[in-house]
Amino acid sequence: MCIELMLNSVNLTFLAFAKYAPFASDTAQAAQTGQIMVIFVMAVAAAEVAVGLGIIMAILRLRNQVDVDDMSTLRG
Amino acid sequence: MNDGAFYVLSALAVLSAIGVVAYGRNPVYSAVSLVFNFFVLAMLYFTMGAQFLGITQMMVYAGAIMVLFLFVILILKQAKARETEKRPAIAAWGLSIAAAALGLFVIAKSANIAFPDGAEITAPETFGTPQSIGGALFFTEYVWPFIIAGVLLTLGVVASILLAKRRI
Numbered sequence: 001m002c003i004e005l006m007l008n009s010v011n012l013t014f015l016a017f018a019k020y021a022p023f024a025s026d027t028a029q030a031a032q033t034g035q036i037m038v039i040f041v042m043a044v045a046a047a048e049v050a051v052g053l054g055i056i057m058a059i060l061r062l063r064n065q066v067d068v069d070d071m072s073t074l075r076g
Numbered sequence: 077m078n079d080g081a082f083y084v085l086s087a088l089a090v091l092s093a094i095g096v097v098a099y100g101r102n103p104v105y106s107a108v109s110l111v112f113n114f115f116v117l118a119m120l121y122f123t124m125g126a127q128f129l130g131i132t133q134m135m136v137y138a139g140a141i142m143v144l145f146l147f148v149i150l151i152l153k154q155a156k157a158r159e160t161e162k163r164p165a166i167a168a169w170g171l172s173i174a175a176a177a178l179g180l181f182v183i184a185k186s187a188n189i190a191f192p193d194g195a196e197i198t199a200p201e202t203f204g205t206p207q208s209i210g211g212a213l214f215f216t217e218y219v220w221p222f223i224i225a226g227v228l229l230t231l232g233v234v235a236s237i238l239l240a241k242r243r244i
């Protein structure tokens with residue numbers, strides 16, 4: 001969830017710079033680039049959430065607990 | 077009016093983001109606070125004129141990702157959880173790091189980077205419309221990243237199904 005917070009903050013930064021400070025000779029293209037970047041960040045966040053939550057479910061099924069402090073070694 | 081809206085929305089966004097971290101005992105409150113944060117961010121995108129991204133933010137983040145999170149949280153509530161007693165130290169660390177980051181932002185803001193265009197930075201009229209984004213995405217410039225993002229999402233779907241199976 002905090003990863004989603006960080007990705008959203010990056011989205012907001014991209015959009016703010018696309019709208020208010022497009023550092024390019026062609027401001028239309030810079031504005032578009034910022035918004036396209038936001039779309040790709042959203043797509044990657046969605047894929048990463050799916051895979052991450054799948055990993056958590058697999059760990060829950062294996063150990064019947066999701067205490068992160070107990071999973072300090074790579075041994076399964 | 078516009079400034080007031082921006083201040084109110086940003087204050088709400090910051091408060092709900094703090095609520096995500098602060099509701100440690102109850103993860104459902106934390107997830108609901110994050111949903112509220114996504115809605116406030118979508119409103120901020122609308123005030124900036126990015127209509128397509130505001131709607132996409134609501135659909136993708138608040139509508140899909142947070143639903144996934146809530147499902148997993150409600151399944152995990154049936155698992156055993158260990159009570160931790162390390163709360164005050166973590167709160168002090170978090171607040172100090174957040175204060176340091178805020179100080180860094182203030183320093184960066186006062187650096188006064190010169191805008192190359194002078195005083196007329198205006199976004200084009202077709203700033204947030206789906207047509208401008210769709211035209212760039214689908215047809216002209218970002219075709220390859222779009223296709224690769226599609227492949228990545230398909231990979232994500234296949235991977236999450238494989239992770240959930242008992243017997244591959």
